[in-house]
Amino acid sequence: xxxxxxxxxxxxxxxxAAWPICLGYFPIGLSLGVLAQxxxxxxxxxxLMSLLVFAGGSQFIAxxxxxxxxxxxxxxxTTFMVNLRHLLMSSALSVHFPGxxxxxxxxxxxxxxxxxFGVNMARFNQGGWDRRSALVLNHTANLTWILSTVLGxxxxxxxxxxxxxxxxxxxxxxxxxxVFQLRGPAFVATxxxxxxxxxxxxxxxxxxxxxxxxxxxxxxxxxxxxxxMGRQGRVLERA
Amino acid sequence: MNGHDLLIxxxxxxxxxxxxxxxxxxxxxxxxxxxxxxEWLEMIPAAILSALxxxxxxxxxSPRLVVLGKPELWAALPTLLFALKTRSxxxxxxxxxxxxxxxxLFLKL
Numbered sequence: 350x351x352x353x354x355x356x357x358x359x360x361x362x363x364x365x366a367a368w369p370i371c372l373g374y375f376p377i378g379l380s381l382g383v384l385a386q387x388x389x390x391x392x393x394x395x396x397l398m399s400l401l402v403f404a405g406g407s408q409f410i411a412x413x414x415x416x417x418x419x420x421x422x423x424x425x426x427t428t429f430m431v432n433l434r435h436l437l438m439s440s441a442l443s444v445h446f447p448g449x450x451x452x453x454x455x456x457x458x459x460x461x462x463x464x465x466f467g468v469n470m471a472r473f474n475q476g477g478w479d480r481r482s483a484l485v486l487n488h489t490a491n492l493t494w495i496l497s498t499v500l501g502x503x504x505x506x507x508x509x510x511x512x513x514x515x516x517x518x519x520x521x522x523x524x525x526x527x528v529f530q531l532r533g534p535a536f537v538a539t540x541x542x543x544x545x546x547x548x549x550x551x552x553x554x555x556x557x558x559x560x561x562x563x564x565x566x567x568x569x570x571x572x573x574x575x576x577x578m579g580r581q582g583r584v585l586e587r588a
Numbered sequence: 589m590n591g592h593d594l595l596i597x598x599x600x601x602x603x604x605x606x607x608x609x610x611x612x613x614x615x616x617x618x619x620x621x622x623x624x625x626x627e628w629l630e631m632i633p634a635a636i637l638s639a640l641x642x643x644x645x646x647x648x649x650s651p652r653l654v655v656l657g658k659p660e661l662w663a664a665l666p667t668l669l670f671a672l673k674t675r676s677x678x679x680x681x682x683x684x685x686x687x688x689x690x691x692x693l694f695l696k697l
Contacts, residue, residue: 369681394594401602411601415589421597429604434636436608441632443616451614458610463640468677470633514689517663521684523641524664525671528680530634543635544642551643552652563639564632571631572624 363485366472370464370486371493373519377405378494381412382501388416392502399495403459406557407431408498427556434560438466445473446480453480460487464519467526474529535578539571659695663688 378399385395390412402408407428414424439461446454457480465487472478531537546566550559589597621629645661647654667684674680 517688525680
């Protein structure tokens with residue numbers, strides 16, 4: 350493996366790719382910190398939660414459930430369901446880590462979130478994305494998350510909600526990451542089907558099951574579509 | 589819950605969060621995937637990103653209903669156009685924020 354000459358480049362690349370995520374995490378982390386503090390958690394407990402769990406959505410849910418006196422088992426089961434979608438992301442990412450050491454993967458997996466998944470996938474598809482930069486990205490995002498939740502626990506109440514449209518940062522980022530994924534008609538069709546299925550499933554299914562249901566349905570649709578298109582393409586070539 | 593219970597809760601939450609993130613990476617990266625699974629997984633990012641965004645743009649929570657014309661949706665249009673034109677992540681994030689902020693100011697929300 351090449352050593353020090355590239356170290357700095359790898360760091361900088363990871364940090365450079367991470368900043369939109371950090372920008373998006375910051376206000377969300379602050380508001381989680383505020384809620385946690387209102388729920389009676391000390392700032393260090395909020396930090397410990399972010400360190401051990403690192404899953405924004407389920408942390409919000411857990412705080413709300415703690416506030417309403419839910420049992421430990423219910424909160425853990427809900428967390429499991431809410432984060433199950435990462436099974437899909439981790440599977441899709443695995444293609445880019447052939448034969449990589451278990452230690453590296455164990456460290457990397459800790460930082461697999463919707464956001465880091467989206468950015469890393471876009472970079473891997475572009476080509477030339479170093480796995481170590483991907484690791485830096487995951488842990489930069491994670492550190493930002495932990496710090497912003499702790500900061501929120503201390504002073505979140507003084508920061509006005511919705512300042513500068515910062516609460517749209519992650520939506521904007523997801524829109525652009527989706528555009529990066531539209532690499533042909535089959536991908537556009539898949540995204541369209543996923544969007545429609547997701548809205549329908551959101552209305553009918555509890556919690557965030559809509560994400561996995563819609564993603565699996567749409568990916569299967571896209572997969573079949575590409576197979577059919579491939580077959581037609583071959584027939585046309587022969588004609 | 590006391591401090592001790594909270595620690596156990598966070599550890600359990602951490603375990604059920606970490607395992608789905610770690611197991612597929614560790615198990616799948618060590619073997620040759622069948623071609624169909626690789627092709628299927630290739631469609632997952634587009635599908636998952638779209639599935640994450642769509643309800644944020646087209647629905648409201650509690651009660652869950654389809655709502656057209658949210659500022660999130662209006663702001664998404666220039667954001668999407670900008671992303672398609674420039675393919676710049678940083679630029680898109682900033683354009684999205686400015687559009688959303690401006691719209692909310694304009695609509696006095």
